[in-house]
Amino acid sequence: MKICTGIRSKLISALMLFCLLALTAQAAETAKTIQINAKRYEFTPSEIVVKRGVPVVLQLSTEDRSHGFSAPDFDIRTDILPGKPTEVKLLPTKIGKFDFFCDIFCGSGHESMLGKIIVIE
Numbered sequence: 001m002k003i004c005t006g007i008r009s010k011l012i013s014a015l016m017l018f019c020l021l022a023l024t025a026q027a028a029e030t031a032k033t034i035q036i037n038a039k040r041y042e043f044t045p046s047e048i049v050v051k052r053g054v055p056v057v058l059q060l061s062t063e064d065r066s067h068g069f070s071a072p073d074f075d076i077r078t079d080i081l082p083g084k085p086t087e088v089k090l091l092p093t094k095i096g097k098f099d100f101f102c103d104i105f106c107g108s109g110h111e112s113m114l115g116k117i118i119v120i121e
């Protein structure tokens, strides 16, 4: 009986590992990358559309000077430095339109450096 339990728990562990690997592979396959370029005084694109529950990677780059990328609704904030593309993960958990913006003062048009994350079903 003890042996039986041992084998069963090993089988369950193997099955769980298999499921985990399958899920990881699926996530890696579906996580798409969206490139966003920052420059005085705009993000391109300034609107991105993503599906709720589908994680995406935002690849952020700039060539002109340091900018910031802040999307407080998703707890995302990072610096964007010239020549050093940076990636952040976005997991859109809720439907709606959410702001992102530059949070490093970059000049006279800084305040208008805004964008929207649009999350659809």
Ligand SMILES: [Cu+2]
Residues within 6 Å of the ligand: 067, 068, 102, 103, 104, 105, 106, 107, 110, 111, 113
């Ligand atoms: Cu700025």
